[in-house]
Amino acid sequence: MLDQKVNLAGVELKNPIVVPSGTFGFGREYGQFFDLSELGAICVKGLTPQPREGNPAPRIAETPMGILNSVGLQNPGVDAFVAQELPELRRHDVKIIANISGNTPEEYGEMCEKLSAAGVDMIEVNISCPNVKAGGLAYGTRPELAAEVTEVAKRHASVPVMVKLSPNVTDITEIARAVAGAGADALSLINTIRGMRIDVKTRRPILKMNTGGLSGPAVLPVAVRMVWEVHAAVDLPILGMGGVSTGADAAELMLAGATAVAVGTASFADVYAPVRVRDELSALAEEQGLQRVSELTGAVRPWG
Ligand code: SIN
Numbered sequence: 001m002l003d004q005k006v007n008l009a010g011v012e013l014k015n016p017i018v019v020p021s022g023t024f025g026f027g028r029e030y031g032q033f034f035d036l037s038e039l040g041a042i043c044v045k046g047l048t049p050q051p052r053e054g055n056p057a058p059r060i061a062e063t064p065m066g067i068l069n070s071v072g073l074q075n076p077g078v079d080a081f082v083a084q085e086l087p088e089l090r091r092h093d094v095k096i097i098a099n100i101s102g103n104t105p106e107e108y109g110e111m112c113e114k115l116s117a118a119g120v121d122m123i124e125v126n127i128s129c130p131n132v133k134a135g136g137l138a139y140g141t142r143p144e145l146a147a148e149v150t151e152v153a154k155r156h157a158s159v160p161v162m163v164k165l166s167p168n169v170t171d172i173t174e175i176a177r178a179v180a181g182a183g184a185d186a187l188s189l190i191n192t193i194r195g196m197r198i199d200v201k202t203r204r205p206i207l208k209m210n211t212g213g214l215s216g217p218a219v220l221p222v223a224v225r226m227v228w229e230v231h232a233a234v235d236l237p238i239l240g241m242g243g244v245s246t247g248a249d250a251a252e253l254m255l256a257g258a259t260a261v262a263v264g265t266a267s268f269a270d271v272y273a274p275v276r277v278r279d280e281l282s283a284l285a286e287e288q289g290l291q292r293v294s295e296l297t298g299a300v301r302p303w304g
Contacts (some may be wrong), residue, residue: 003292006040008260009160009185009237011095011121013040016254016293017278020126020188020241020262021164022048022071026085027092038278040260041095043083046126047115048100049107051077055131060198060282061206066243067193067265070131070209071100078111080192082118083115087216094193095121099164103134105152112157121160125153128166128191129211131202131217143178150182162186162239165230167193167219172226175231180234187230188239190223205233215266219243222255231257231298245273247280253294254281 004015007119016230018041019030026044036042054074061068066256067162076084078100089096098120101107112123118303124171127140139145146163153161163179165172174189192213197206223242230236231238243264244250261281285293 001300002286002290004278004282005292006294007073007262008041008076009122009162009239010124011041013054013095014251014261015040015261016281017274018043018097018260018262019267019274020264021126022053023264023267027080027089028075030267030271034090034094034275037093038275039119039123041087043097043099043124043262044085044089046099046101046129047078047111047239048073049078049080049102049111049228050122051075051080054214056208059206059212062214063195063197063214063216063218066214066217067268068212068214069192070196070207070212072131072209073129077116078181082114086118092238097124097162097199099124099126101126101129101132101135102246108149109152112153112161116156116158122186123157123159123163124160124162124188125149126164128164128168128189128271130168130192130194130211131209132168137166140227141169142173143174146175147178147182150179150184154183158169160185162188164191165189166191167222167226173229176230176234184236186237186239187234187242189230190219190226190242193219193222215243217243217245220249220252225251227253227258228256228300245279247282248275250281251284251296254293255298255300257298259294259297260279284292
């Protein structure tokens with residue numbers, strides 16, 4: 001029997017499959033289709049100090065092999081999450097990762113305190129949302145600001161802190177090194193790639209915000225390359241994500257260096273995608289004669 005457990009910065013996941021922030025809400029809808037305890041971890045929709053309605057519609061556009069979103073961090077706020085959503089999620093035997101976004105380092109710190117006290121298993125510090133004016137990419141594209149947010153989050157959190165990196169930079173290892181130096185316990189990557197679509201008849205951008213973040217199978221090679229680069233640059237566990245829709249995709253990200261893998265946009269086309277990917281990944285590892293799925297991590301054999 002394959003051992004599917006993986007250890008993400010001290011948080012033991014029963015298998016490497018995570019559902020990433022923004023693709024799974026707080027699990028209520030998907031819980032009608034499969035037992036959420038089947039997953040390694042659930043990363044909840046990005047939380048902010050106050051409730052947010054998000055950006056005006058249209059905020060989703062289809063693309064070849066993916067989607068573009070400009071949701072803008074719609075969420076009920078951290079207090080409502082703690083009061084209403086976390087107790088529901090806690091009914092399942094699954095690790096809970098809270099994704100947070102703030103306008104200032106202090107806001108990140110306050111949320112880290114509240115969420116640690118509320119008993120989440122891990123906090124994912126989002127410094128890479130491409131759809132908000134303050135916070136988000138403003139922090140994730142500048143090493144010194146990324147480090148400052150990480151340091152404040154670490155000071156206020158009593159659970160492991162994972163920092164979510166943006167692909168919208170020239171050299172992702174520069175940001176990875178900065179947040180590692182500031183004490184991050186793990187990294188997650190990649191968030192979405194900035195993109196734009198235009199309706200050729202109206203000559204209007206399809207998204208009301210003009211631009212958005214691209215996810216889905218089209219971004220997988222970018223994610224694999226960036227996970228590989230970051231794995232070589234810093235000694236931190238990585239939650240790899242970006243376009244995974246099969247077990248082989250998940251294996252690619254693990255071979256590149258990911259400890260665990262998130263299955264996100266694929267869930268919009270197939271609600272069972274996370275559990276299917278988990279089963280396909282296990283079958284692939286067993287076919288290769290592995291004892292533990294974690295043997296895949298970083299096992300790529302690069303040329304030259
Ligand atoms: C959003 O809500 O705009 C997406 C969140 C993100 O990309 O971090």
